[in-house]
Amino acid sequence: MEDLTEMLKGTLEGCVLEIISTEETYGYAITRRLNDLGFTDVIDGTVYTILLRLERNGLVQVTKRPSELGPPRKFYALNDAGRRELATFWAKWQYVSTRIDRLRKGGR
Amino acid sequence: MEDLTEMLKGTLEGCVLEIISTEETYGYAITRRLNDLGFTDVIDGTVYTILLRLERNGLVQVTKRPSELGPPRKFYALNDAGRRELATFWAKWQYVSTRIDRLRKGGR
DNA sequence: TCCGGTACCTCGTACCACTGAGTACCACTA
DNA sequence: TAGTGGTACTCAGTGGTACGAGGTACCGGA
Numbered sequence: 001m002e003d004l005t006e007m008l009k010g011t012l013e014g015c016v017l018e019i020i021s022t023e024e025t026y027g028y029a030i031t032r033r034l035n036d037l038g039f040t041d042v043i044d045g046t047v048y049t050i051l052l053r054l055e056r057n058g059l060v061q062v063t064k065r066p067s068e069l070g071p072p073r074k075f076y077a078l079n080d081a082g083r084r085e086l087a088t089f090w091a092k093w094q095y096v097s098t099r100i101d102r103l104r105k106g107g108r
Numbered sequence: 109m110e111d112l113t114e115m116l117k118g119t120l121e122g123c124v125l126e127i128i129s130t131e132e133t134y135g136y137a138i139t140r141r142l143n144d145l146g147f148t149d150v151i152d153g154t155v156y157t158i159l160l161r162l163e164r165n166g167l168v169q170v171t172k173r174p175s176e177l178g179p180p181r182k183f184y185a186l187n188d189a190g191r192r193e194l195a196t197f198w199a200k201w202q203y204v205s206t207r208i209d210r211l212r213k214g215g216r
Numbered sequence: 217t218c219c220g221g222t223a224c225c226t227c228g229t230a231c232c233a234c235t236g237a238g239t240a241c242c243a244c245t246a
Numbered sequence: 247t248a249g250t251g252g253t254a255c256t257c258a259g260t261g262g263t264a265c266g267a268g269g270t271a272c273c274g275g276a
Contacts, residue, residue, distance in 0.1 A: 001179070001199075001200065001203045003200075004200060004204060004234085005118075005201070005232095005233055005234065005262090006116070006117055006118030006262070006263070007113075007117075007119060007200055007201070007260090008114075008204070008230095008232090008233070009114055009117040009118055009120035009231085009233060009263075010114030010115035010116070010117055010159070010231090010232075011115060011204070011208060012156055012233070013232085013233095015211055016209065018212065019211070020212055022214065026253070026254080026255095027254070028253065028254055028255085029243080032201055033229095037207050037210070037211055038203065038207045038208070040231085041234095042235075043235085044232055044255085045233095045234070045235065045255095045256090045257095046232095046235090048232055048254090048255060048256070048257095049232090049233075049234085049255080049256090050232090050233085051255095051259090052218085052255095052256080053232090054230065055258085059270055066240090067241085067242085067253075067254080069241090069243075069253065070240090070241055070242055070243095070252075071239095071240055071241040071242080071253070071254045071255070072241085072254080072255095073253090073254070073255090074254085074255075079177075082202050085267035090210060090212065091109075092109065092111075092112055092115055093115070093208065093212075095109045095112070095113060095146070096115050096116065096119070097208075099145055099146045099208075100123065100201065100205075101205075103123055103145055104126065104201075105273080106130065106197065106241050113230095113231085113263090113265065114231065114232070114263095114264085115263070115265050116262065116263090117232075117233095117262080118263075119263090120263085120264070121263085134223080134224095135223070135224065136222065136223050136224080139276095143241055149265090150264085150265090151224080151264090151265070151266080152217070152224080152225095153224095153225085153226085153265070153266075153267085153268095154263090154264055154265060154266095156223095156225060156226090157225090157226090157263085157264075157265090158263090160225085161263095169227065175222075175223075175272085175273090176222050176223035176273090177221080177222065177272090177274075178221075178271090178272055178273060179222070179223090179270095179271055179272045179273080179274060180223080180224090180241095181223065182223090182224075182270085189271090194220090196218090207255090207264050217276100218251095218274105218275105218276090219261105219270100219274100220273100221272105221273085221274090222271100222272080222273080222274105223270100223271080223272080223273105224269105224270080224271085224272105225252085225268105225269080225270080225271105226267100226268085226269080226270105226276080227266100227267090227268090227269105228259095228265105228266090228267090228268105229265080229266080229267105230256105230263100230265085230266105231263090231265100232252105232261105232262090232263090232266090233258075233260105233261095233262090233266090234260080234261085234262105235258105235259085235261100235269105236258095236259090236260105236272100237256105237257090237258095237259105238255105238257085239254100239255080239256080239273105240253100240254080240255085240276100241252105241253080241254080241258090242252085242253080243250100243251090243252090243253105244249100244250085244251090244252105245247105245249085245250085246247100246248090246249085246250100
């Protein structure tokens with residue numbers, strides 16, 4: 001599937017939050033996780049900008065750890081504000097997706 | 109539900125296409141239809157920019173008709189290109205929404 | 217005659233994903 | 247030891263999209 005970028009606006013950040021919430025992980029791994037999920041065109045640069053935004057907005061806790069095979073990694077974990085943000089993201093997603101599905105099926 | 113604007117990026121245009129596909133209608137009515145669907149914060153200015161974009165991209169056929177209660181209306185109907193665009197929109201939506209739901213439920 | 221509802225348009229802004237270039241660390245190899 | 251490829255992060259700039267605020271205009275009723 002190609003050219004999903006516009007449709008991912010507003011949702012990709014939530015996806016990253018969700019991934020971080022399940023396990024403490026780092027940018028490069030998050031990118032591959034998203035690619036494995038089917039978002040094959042999402043590149044690392046995009047993920048890093050999201051992570052920097054999350055950090056700037058105080059939604060994550062960052063821990064730098066050395067790696068066996070490369071430069072040190074920045075591990076991300078959600079804090080309380082991040083968990084709240086994730087909850088509101090899923091609430092919004094639920095709201096929007098049900099309504100769009102309803103529209104698709106000709107409902108009102 | 110408030111502040112859905114980021115999440116609606118890339119999907120609102122598809123919603124408008126879907127609405128037009130079911131019946132030939134005009135901007136003001138489309139706005140109210142979207143509001144009734146639950147997208148209460150979508151304003152007419154947004155819908156008109158979308159409609160102008162659809163027209164510029166050659167996805168719709170436009171017919172101006174007088175109204176009994178106000179200025180003339182511009183009625184929009186999908187052409188073949190518009191129907192193709194709508195089909196790819198739903199394909200993208202299916203693709204993205206199933207994968208996000210999968211992520212939500214902890215799958216891979 | 218003014219006001220509210222209908223109907224359309226436009227300019228500027230903010231936000232977000234994306235791009236591309238750069239930096240840097242490490243292991244392997246020719 | 248120089249080169250290559252994979253890992254890992256940063257940042258400035260771009261383009262697309264929804265939105266806010268304002269304007270124009272038509273109509274009927276108080």
